Amino acid sequence: MAQPVQLTAPNKVSYLQPTGLFINNEFVAAKSGETITAVNPYDESVIASVASAGAEDIDLAVAAARKAFNSEEWQSLGGYDRGLLLTRLAELCERDREILATIDAWDNGKPYEQALGEDVAEVISVFRYYGGWADKIHGQTIPTSEAKLAYTRHEPLGVCGQVIPWNYPVMMAAWKLGPALACGNTVVIKAAEQTPLSILYLAGLIKEAGFPAGVVNVVNGLGATAGAALASHADVDKIAFTGSTNTGKAIMRAAATNLKQITLETGGKSPLLVFEDANLDQAVKWSHVGIMSNMGQICTSTSRIYVQESIYEDFVEKFKQYTVENSIVGSQFDAKVNHGPQVSAAQKKRILSYLETAKSEGAQLVLGGEQPAADAKGYFVNPIIFKDVNRDMTPVREEVFGPFVVIQSFKDQKDAIAKANDTEYGLGAAVFTENITRAHTVANAIQAGMVWINSSQDSHFAIPFGGYKQSGIGRELGEYALSAYTQVKAVHVNLGTWL
Numbered sequence: 270m271a272q273p274v275q276l277t278a279p280n281k282v283s284y285l286q287p288t289g290l291f292i293n294n295e296f297v298a299a300k301s302g303e304t305i306t307a308v309n310p311y312d313e314s315v316i317a318s319v320a321s322a323g324a325e326d327i328d329l330a331v332a333a334a335r336k337a338f339n340s341e342e343w344q345s346l347g348g349y350d351r352g353l354l355l356t357r358l359a360e361l362c363e364r365d366r367e368i369l370a371t372i373d374a375w376d377n378g379k380p381y382e383q384a385l386g387e388d389v390a391e392v393i394s395v396f397r398y399y400g401g402w403a404d405k406i407h408g409q410t411i412p413t414s415e416a417k418l419a420y421t422r423h424e425p426l427g428v429c430g431q432v433i434p435w436n437y438p439v440m441m442a443a444w445k446l447g448p449a450l451a452c453g454n455t456v457v458i459k460a461a462e463q464t465p466l467s468i469l470y471l472a473g474l475i476k477e478a479g480f481p482a483g484v485v486n487v488v489n490g491l492g493a494t495a496g497a498a499l500a501s502h503a504d505v506d507k508i509a510f511t512g513s514t515n516t517g518k519a520i521m522r523a524a525a526t527n528l529k530q531i532t533l534e535t536g537g538k539s540p541l542l543v544f545e546d547a548n549l550d551q552a553v554k555w556s557h558v559g560i561m562s563n564m565g566q567i568c569t570s571t572s573r574i575y576v577q578e579s580i581y582e583d584f585v586e587k588f589k590q591y592t593v594e595n596s597i598v599g600s601q602f603d604a605k606v607n608h609g610p611q612v613s614a615a616q617k618k619r620i621l622s623y624l625e626t627a628k629s630e631g632a633q634l635v636l637g638g639e640q641p642a643a644d645a646k647g648y649f650v651n652p653i654i655f656k657d658v659n660r661d662m663t664p665v666r667e668e669v670f671g672p673f674v675v676i677q678s679f680k681d682q683k684d685a686i687a688k689a690n691d692t693e694y695g696l697g698a699a700v701f702t703e704n705i706t707r708a709h710t711v712a713n714a715i716q717a718g719m720v721w722i723n724s725s726q727d728s729h730f731a732i733p734f735g736g737y738k739q740s741g742i743g744r745e746l747g748e749y750a751l752s753a754y755t756q757v758k759a760v761h762v763n764l765g766t767w768l
């Protein structure tokens with residue numbers, strides 16, 4: 270047994286933090302005794318240490334998930350009852366929403382109000398939404414001739430490994446768990462080593478909701494050990510991953526060992542296009558949301574802005590002003606603040622290195638020259654805006670994953686589309702125009718899994734989420750996620766001809 274610890278966060282919320290690996294509905298220590306330490310990115314103070322899984326712990330978690338998958342208890346539970354379990358989990362998340370939001374704000378650095386009003390609100394909705402789907406997962410009947418009928422069953426895949434990132438800790442867990450459980454799978458889920466806490470609290474709620482032992486197993490651990498062990502495990506049927514493109518490629522290679530099903534949601538360098546007929550104030554406002562929300566730590570963040578020549582300088586000036594007035598940097602528990610620290614020292618260092626690279630490559634700095642010293646307490650990065658960039662510059666090509674945006678101009682619609690698609694990624698895109706024909710023409714021409722017309726980051730749990738090109742494989746959320754967690758069996762029925 271790993272003992273929980275009583276914690277009190279800076280906002281005075283007090284709760285019992287589990288510290289073990291969650292296997293078979295129990296919190297247990299890692300076999301090696303190793304731990305991960307969670308720190309507050311605001312002041313680098315230690316929050317708690319939790320168990321860190323090695324390969325042998327992953328074996329135990331997978332064995333528990335397999336046993337649960339094969340159990341009479343889980344197999345005989347109908348979709349309606351799985352739906353009830355998910356609905357009950359949603360209710361428990363709602364009851365404890367302030368605790369969940371506190372943990373993610375504390376551990377990740379995101380403003381508490383956003384953790385509460387966006388992340389945890391979405392967790393509750395996602396569990397409810399997939400609770401609703403659980404008894405509506407049907408196949409088809411396919412009559413082929415008088416002598417033959419066929420029908421399909423949408424069956425669960427089995428044991429699903431899920432590897433999630435640190436930018437939306439508990440929300441990413443919900444995106445992965447909701448559809449997997451609705452479809453009748455069992456799960457081993459690994460959180461990111463930077464944010465190990467909220468998923469353990471969620472694990473306690475999963476047990477309280479009444480999920481049978483072994484249906485959901487939660488492990489923290491390092492990517493290269495626990496994550497790699499899960500992705501290559503011979504008894505895991507599917508691996509679902511959200512994170513960087515390079516890690517996605519490593520997971521794909523590891524998944525090849527037993528030809529696992531995969532879904533990957535990887536990196537992005539999403540364009541935002543502002544045409545001269547756009548509502549400029551709206552474009553400015555959404556451009557800010559698009560790159561500065563969650564301190565730029567969003568895979569779909571619209572980090573490349575393209576503005577039509579005639580309004581380019583005007584847009585840059587307005588966007589700069591808007592950012593100066595609306596990005597309030599400070600503690601994640603200060604209600605005025607909407608821009609907390611980055612998640613880790615490594616991320617801060619990485620973003621600031623792109624600042625230097627952009628300058629040395631000749632990009633024009635508009636905002637962000639003033640940055641906290643590299644050794645200042647807390648992992649703060651102020652908003653960074655560059656203009657007059659070109660396609661060959663490093664920060665135009667590479668995902669920075671911070672409050673860092675590059676702006677350049679375009680001539681006409683054809684030029685805008687060509688520039689938007691000039692990337693190896695294809696996750697999101699945004700188009701600002703008041704011309705309805707242009708809006709849809711451009712949306713169709715952009716090679717990306719999601720296009721927002723006159724908004725950015727305006728996602729919803731009922732709408733599929735995923736990428737083109739090197740931004741991923743498969744879709745999460747919405748009805749589409751159900752096909753990522755089921756396999757189709759065709760049953761052929763001979764209608765009585767025994768020839």
Ligand code: ADP
Nearest residue numbers: 433434460461491492493496497512513516519
């Ligand atoms: P970042 O570089 O921002 O930390 P990653 O894509 O490396 O993003 O991490 C996302 C998730 O993938 C985390 O849970 C991490 O532990 C996990 N991970 C990292 N490397 C591997 C790997 N080789 N195999 C499986 N999981 C990994």
